[in-house]
Each structure stands twice: as C-alpha cells, then as structure tokens.
Amino acid sequence: MGDDKRLARTVDAGIGYGPRRVDGDLANLEDSWKAKAWDYSDQITVGARVGQTRQKGKFDDLVGLFHDRFQKLSKIIKNQTGQHPSGTIKEIKNRWTDYTRAPACILGIVMEVRRTKTGGRLLELEDISDTMKVFIRADDPAAGSILQDDVIAVQGTFSKEDGEMFWVNSVHYPDILSSMNKGGSSFDPISIAFVSDLHYGSKYFKQKEWDKMITYLNSSAETAQNIKYLVLAGDCVDGIGIYPGHEKNLAITDVYKQYSDFAAMLDKLPDHITPIMSPGNHDAVRPAEPQPMLEADIQQDYSNTVHTGNPGRVNLSGIDLLTYHGKSLDDMIPMMSHVTYENPIEGMKEMLRKRHLAPAWGLRNALSPEEEDQMVIVDRPDIFVTGHTHAHGVEWWRGIPLIVSSTFQGLTDFMQMMGTKPKIGYLTVYNIQNRQTRILSFSEGE
Numbered sequence: 437m438g439d440d441k442r443l444a445r446t447v448d449a450g451i452g453y454g455p456r457r458v459d460g461d462l463a464n465l466e467d468s469w470k471a472k473a474w475d476y477s478d479q480i481t482v483g484a485r486v487g488q489t490r491q492k493g494k495f496d497d498l499v500g501l502f503h504d505r506f507q508k509l510s511k512i513i514k515n516q517t518g519q520h521p522s523g524t525i526k527e528i529k530n531r532w533t534d535y536t537r538a539p540a541c542i543l544g545i546v547m548e549v550r551r552t553k554t555g556g557r558l559l560e561l562e563d564i565s566d567t568m569k570v571f572i573r574a575d576d577p578a579a580g581s582i583l584q585d586d587v588i589a590v591q592g593t594f595s596k597e598d599g600e601m602f603w604v605n606s607v608h609y610p611d612i613l614s615s616m617n618k619g620g621s622s623f624d625p626i627s628i629a630f631v632s633d634l635h636y637g638s639k640y641f642k643q644k645e646w647d648k649m650i651t652y653l654n655s656s657a658e659t660a661q662n663i664k665y666l667v668l669a670g671d672c673v674d675g676i677g678i679y680p681g682h683e684k685n686l687a688i689t690d691v692y693k694q695y696s697d698f699a700a701m702l703d704k705l706p707d708h709i710t711p712i713m714s715p716g717n718h719d720a721v722r723p724a725e726p727q728p729m730l731e732a733d734i735q736q737d738y739s740n741t742v743h744t745g746n747p748g749r750v751n752l753s754g755i756d757l758l759t760y761h762g763k764s765l766d767d768m769i770p771m772m773s774h775v776t777y778e779n780p781i782e783g784m785k786e787m788l789r790k791r792h793l794a795p796a797w798g799l800r801n802a803l804s805p806e807e808e809d810q811m812v813i814v815d816r817p818d819i820f821v822t823g824h825t826h827a828h829g830v831e832w833w834r835g836i837p838l839i840v841s842s843t844f845q846g847l848t849d850f851m852q853m854m855g856t857k858p859k860i861g862y863l864t865v866y867n868i869q870n871r872q873t874r875i876l877s878f879s880e881g882e
C-alpha cells in the first residue's frame with residue numbers, strides 16, 4: 437500500500453481491510469486498487485431532485501403523501517414477497533368466517549402500535565376501505581421493529597369466536613431481496629470514499645485530522661490515487677441556530693463564511709477526486725426531509741462539487757449510490773432496542789426492510805408532505821450510506837455494503853449527554869471493481 441502506512445494508520449485486524457465480497461471473475465483482486473483514478477473519466481448521473489415542492493402541509497397534502505407511500509410500498513410487497521391481499525380490509529372483515537381456518541392476507545398501513553402485556557403487539561391496520569385490529573405474538577421477529585406508518589402485509593386467521601381479533605402468523609415487509617450489488621470486472625477499477633459530519637465552523641471541528649487526510653489524499657499512496665469520488669453525507673458545516681445555545685459552540689458564526697471556507701478546503705483535494713455533497717440537519721436548507729440541495733448562491737463557491745438533496749441518489753461510474761444523512765435514526769433508536777447510536781447499521785437494515793428512510797411521521801425528525809413520498813426506497817441501491825450518528829462502520833447486508841461514514845467533529849455536549857462517543861477521522865474507501873473496503877484512520881489519539 438506504499439505511503440498508505442506512513443500517512444494514515446489503517447484499522448483493526450484485517451490490516452485496514454473492511455468486509456469484502458470476492459468477485460470470481462477478477463484474476464487478482466489487489467490489482468483493482470492499483471489503478472489511477474485520473475485514467476478513468478468521471479461518470480456521474482444525479483437522480484431525481486427531492487424536496488422541491490412548496491406544499492404547505494395541509495391535511496389534503498398529508499393524505500396524498502400517505503396514499504402515495506401506500507401505493508408504492510404495496511406494489512413492492514406484491515411483486516417481491518408474492519403476498520397478495522385476500523381483498524380490501526372491508527371485504528375481509530365481511531367474510532371473516534372464511535378466514536378462521538384458511539389464512540387471509542391483509543395489506544395495510546400501520547395506524548397504531550400498542551404493546552400488549554405479554555410483549556406482543558396490537559396493531560390497527562388501515563387501507564382505503566376500512567381499519568382493523570391484528571395481533572402479533574411476542575415471539576414474532578417483527579414485534580420489535582414495527583412502527584407506526586409502516587406498510588406491511590400480514591398472514592393470519594380470525595379467532596373462531598368473533599371477527600374482532602385477527603392472529604398474525606407472519607409479517608411481510610416490502611424488504612430487499614438478497615442479491616449481489618453491481619460491480620466486478622466490467623466496472624472501472626476505481627473507488628468511492630465516504631465521510632460526513634465535518635461540522636466545519638464548530639469549535640469542535642478536527643482541523644488537524646482533516647488536514648492530515650487532505651495531505652494523504654494528495655500523496656502517492658495507492659489507495660489515495662485510486663479514489664475517484666468523495667461522498668460527503670451531510671453536516672459538512674455546523675450551521676447556525678440549530679439548537680438553543682448553539683452560538684457558544686461555534687468558531688464561525690456566519691453560515692455563508694462556513695460554506696465558503698469549506699469550499700476552499702475542498703479545493704485542496706487532488707483533481708482526480710470529485711466531491712459529492714448532500715445536506716444534513718445542520719445545513720442551511722429546510723430541516724424537513726426530503727431536504728433540497730444547497731441553494732445556488734452557496735453552490736457557486738464550489739467549483740468541482742456535485743450537489744444533491746437529502747436523500748440523494750447518484751450513479752457513480754455505473755454504481756447506484758443511496759446517500760441519506762440519517763436523522764430518522766433519532767426516532768428509531770428510542771423505539772427499537774437493537775438500533776443504537778453506536779450501531780446505526782441495524783437501523784439502516786430496518787430502512788431497507790421497510791423500504792423507507794424515515795418510516796414514522798410526526799416524531800423528532802420533521803418530514804415534508806411532498807406530492808410523492810420521496811423517502812420510499814423504490815429501487816435497490818448498490819451502496820447505502822448514512823452519517824449523522826458520528827459512529828463508523830461497514831457491513832454487507834443482502835448484497836449491499838452499508839456504510840456509516842465517520843465524523844471530523846470532536847465530542848460535543850450533546851453527545852456527552854447522550855453517553856455516546858464519536859468515531860472521529862475515518863475514511864471509508866470502497867473499490868467498485870473488487871468490492872473491497874479499506875478503512876483509513878486520521879485520528880490523533882486512536
């Protein structure tokens with residue numbers, strides 16, 4: 437790896453290699469790292485713009501949004517899981533005696549979730565025709581992950597006594613089927629690097645670590661020269677007025693200066709790396725998701741950067757990237773015991789399972805009623821990245837690398853209060869040809 441070892445420490449066992457998937461048609465997997473990114477042209481296609489509508493959040497807008505979510509997700513459920521509803525909820529309720537032995541399949545959106553004394557879940561499901569109560573047993577794996585507003589199909593039977601109680605045998609999410617992501621010998625031997633949550637402008641921004649990374653990226657290190665794109669998944673600047681008392685944690689109190697200084701910092705990247713930048717909850721766009729891309733007068737400072745909204749969908753050299761800052765994890769973490777700030781990858785799996793980046797409406801994460809629900813994951817991505825938690829990790833799941841990008845902000849009062857420690861200064865590098873990951877650490881004390 438040449439200069440890789442001198443300028444940056446690699447991490448853990450596996451000597452700097454994260455999880456890998458072997459591509460059988462490549463003679464020597466290591467060769468994919470040796471290519472020089474400048475020998476390959478940029479191929480960038482930015483997906484549909486998000487967060488562009490100016491709907492006011494009237495009741496009708498909300499109804500339209502949920503209708504669109506239901507349509508999109510029920511189509512995926514039908515096509516992918518093979519679950520077809522036995523009728524509308526109204527029809528099924530009318531014929532309940534038919535379904536005391538033979539199972540019925542009900543497709544609906546979860547209006548309410550209540551935990552029962554035995555640890556099961558009592559759900560109120562709704563479709564356009566009616567609502568009904570269904571009971572999920574405590575030992576069903578879905579019991580710990582169902583949230584209000586999820587779209588699901590359930591298979592089960594009515595109790596023989598009356599048509600009031602429906603016992604669920606199986607729960608079906610829209611889900612992601614297991615299949616290998618795109619990559620391999622027909623793709624350019626280049627890599628995509630990931631960071632987020634720089635929080636430039638904060639007193640806690642780690643300038644030394646950042647500078648060390650920039651020096652490394654300009655070096656002759658094998659991995660550095662292989663990087664073609666740098667994905668910045670939100671919170672690049674710290675913003676202003678994001679929470680009460682924010683000013684006292686700021687080194688730069690003018691948000692436009694934060695952005696223009698940061699643009700100058702990105703100019704120090706070598707020419708062969710193109711930054712792909714999307715907003716997060718600290719950025720100067722509306723907080724409600726989907727968030728539009730940064731406004732034009734901020735973008736004009738950025739000479740060579742591709743801007744997207746949040747979530748963002750970008751095709752990079754044939755690889756379909758889904759980037760989402762990850763604010764909805766703030767809502768998932770208190771409601772799901774297996775999702776934590778240290779291990780947000782479990783939350784990313786839930787997003788893919790539910791095919792929705794922010795399933796629950798009206799909690800801490802604000803959502804905007806667009807004409808269509810742009811938080812639905814309609815197509816499966818080849819890479820899925822989130823930031824926001826200031827954690828770090830990579831895990832393959834159902835043929836997709838899930839990346840939690842690292843931060844360049846130190847421990848803040850908020851994180852101290854939450855009892856979590858940031859994982860600072862890691863650069864995750866994923867080679868799209870051999871599907872290997874290298875993780876580089878620029879952190880001082882680690």
Ligand SMILES: [Fe+2]
Binds near residue numbers: 635716
């Ligand atoms: Fe952040």
Ligand SMILES: [Fe+2]
Binds near residue numbers: 716823824
């Ligand atoms: Fe954030």
